[in-house]
Amino acid sequence: MRILLWAGLTCVVTFGVAQAQDTSVVYPFDGSFDDAAFSVENAILGEGLVIDYVSHTGEMLNRTGGDLGSDVKLFEAADIYVFCSAVVSRKVMEADPMNIAHCPYGIFVAERAGEVMVGYRTYPEGPMQEVQSLLDGIAREAVGLE
Template identity: 70%
Template sequence: MRHILTAGLLALTAIPASAADEAVTYPFNGSFDDAAFAVENAIIGRGLVIDYVSHTGEMLARTAEDVGSDTELFTEADIFLFCSAQLSRKVMEADLMNIAHCPYGIFVADQGGEVMIGYRTYPDGPMQEVQAMLDEIVKDAMK
């Protein structure tokens, strides 16, 4: 019984990882529009189809007052969502639960004139191949 209580207390005091630990970001030397255009071209240039562009920055700005905030989080922020049929099949054949990571996303954000491009990190194992692909796409966009 003591082991169960100890385990429960440890779980309650565990500190969650910060979002910074769960994302890879690169500073972009240029405007938000240039970064977004570069990311779009880098994704399409690999023969991938962008399923959706989430205009997260616009949504946050539009809803700030509704949620009682006057803090501007981003000047602009978009997330490009897409999949790779070949790579998605490969990682899901390795573990069907890798479906939880699809679609993949690359974000572009401007925080007060500082533009960044990034993506979330993925768990060890087969999903590292997806993370490597995202990193290659971002590096292509940075050129």
């Protein structure tokens, strides 16, 4: 279910310098999908974090489209890097244990219509803004803004 939610989230993304929408923040990447994926992975690892899983959402959507009666190709490629931060997670969950609903965290890389993007889901006001700040720093690092 989480993968489908991420897939839906990435489907509504458009480009700009960094576009904040109700559900996501997206930065354009000047380069290939593979370069963006490598950059995101390095930015996550550079924060001392461990990538728990890489969801190949684009492959899944492309593979299953025909079975679902659709010939629409949503992405050339789309991956979601899933990880957590023990330090930040403990802090936000000590503030409100129900913040567990937001964990783990993810940053997506996607290519659509020849344009590559890096982004993440937005979080509610309050303690979860610390997570959003972490994700924003990683995304900005990956696209070369920091």
